[in-house]
Amino acid sequence: MEIQSNLIFIVLSVLAIVSKYTSPNNLYRLFKLLPILLLIIWVASFGDIQGNPYTRAILAGLCFSIIGDSLLLFPVQFKLGLFSFLIGHIWYMLGFLSGDWSLPILPTLIITILALGMFFQLYPTLEKLKIPVLVYIFMIAGMGITSFGRLETLQTFPTLIGAIGASLFMISDGVLGWNKFKNPFHLAEGIILITYYSGQWMISYSTLM
Numbered sequence: 001m002e003i004q005s006n007l008i009f010i011v012l013s014v015l016a017i018v019s020k021y022t023s024p025n026n027l028y029r030l031f032k033l034l035p036i037l038l039l040i041i042w043v044a045s046f047g048d049i050q051g052n053p054y055t056r057a058i059l060a061g062l063c064f065s066i067i068g069d070s071l072l073l074f075p076v077q078f079k080l081g082l083f084s085f086l087i088g089h090i091w092y093m094l095g096f097l098s099g100d101w102s103l104p105i106l107p108t109l110i111i112t113i114l115a116l117g118m119f120f121q122l123y124p125t126l127e128k129l130k131i132p133v134l135v136y137i138f139m140i141a142g143m144g145i146t147s148f149g150r151l152e153t154l155q156t157f158p159t160l161i162g163a164i165g166a167s168l169f170m171i172s173d174g175v176l177g178w179n180k181f182k183n184p185f186h187l188a189e190g191i192i193l194i195t196y197y198s199g200q201w202m203i204s205y206s207t208l209m
Contacts, residue, residue, distance in 0.1 A: 002046075002208075009038050013197040020189045029073050035197050036066045039204040047207045055207040057095030062204065064088035079132065085173075086136050089143040092203065096146035096162065100153045107148035111170070115141040118174055125181045133177070144170045158209040165202025172196040 012035045019027035040062045047055040065088045071081035115137050126133050147166035151159040172195035179188035 005038065005042055009035055009042075009197075009201060012038060013193070016197070017190055017193045020193060032073060033066055033069055036062060036069060036200060039200055040066065043204050043207055052207070053098040054095045057091050057098060058203060058207050061088040061091035061095065062200070064091060065200065079129075082132060082136055086139050089139045092143045092166070093139075093146045096143070096150045096166070099150070101146070101149045102153045104145065104148040104152045107152075108145050111141050111144050111148075114174075118177060122177055122181045129181075133181075136173075137177075140170055140173050158206040161202045161209070162206035165199045165204075165206065168195045168199030168202065172199060 012031060016028065016031040016035060019031050040059065043049075043055065043059045043062060047059065049055055049059060064084050068081045068084035068088060071077040071084055119134055119137050122133065123130065144163075144166045147159075147163040151163040172192050175188055175195070176192045179185065179192070
C-alpha cells in the first residue's frame with residue numbers, strides 16, 4: 001500500500017508541475033491540490049493520530065496547507081492564502097516542538113541570516129505586504145529551526161526526514177517570494193512545486209516511521 005501511495009503521489013505531483021506550464025488556468029487548478037489531499041488521507045489513515053501529538057500537529061498543518069493552496073490559485077486571495085500557510089507553519093512548529101527539543105545553534109544562525117537576507121532583498125518591492133511577508137518569513141524560519149531542534153535532540157531517521165522536508169519547504173517559499181516580488185524566471189514554478197511537494201511528502205512521511 002505504501003509503495004502504491006508513493007507512486008500515486010509522484011504521478012499527481014508530476015501532473016501538477018506539467019499542468020502549471022501547459023494549462024495553468026484549467027488542469028493545474030485540479031491537479032495542484034491532489035498531492036496534498038493524498039498526504040492528508042495517508043497520514044489520517046496510517047498515522048498514530050490518537051497517541052502521537054506530532055502526527056496530529058502535522059495533519060493539521062497539511063489541512064491548512066491545502067486550504068492555502070486552494071486560495072493561492074486565485075491571485076486576489078493571496079493574503080488569505082499566505083495567512084493559511086502561516087497557520088500551517090505554526091502547526092508544524094508545534095509538532096516539531098512536541099516531545100524532547102533543544103535549540104540548534106548553527107541551524108538557527110544560518111536560517112536567521114538567510115531569512116533576514118531574503119526579507120531585505122524583497123523589501124523594496126513588497127509595498128503594502130511588508131509586514132505580512134516579514135511575519136511569514138520568520139514564521140517559516142521558525143518552522144525550520146524547530147525541525148532541526150527536534151533532529152538535534154532525538155537524532156532518529158524520522159526526525160532527519162522531517163528536517164529535510166522543512167528545509168525543502170523553506171526553499172520552495174524562498175523561490176516563490178523571489179519569483180513573485182523580485183525577479184520572475186521561467187523555471188521558478190517547477191522549482192517551487194518540486195521542493196514544495198517533496199518537502200510536504202517528507203514531513204508527512206516522518207509521522208509514519
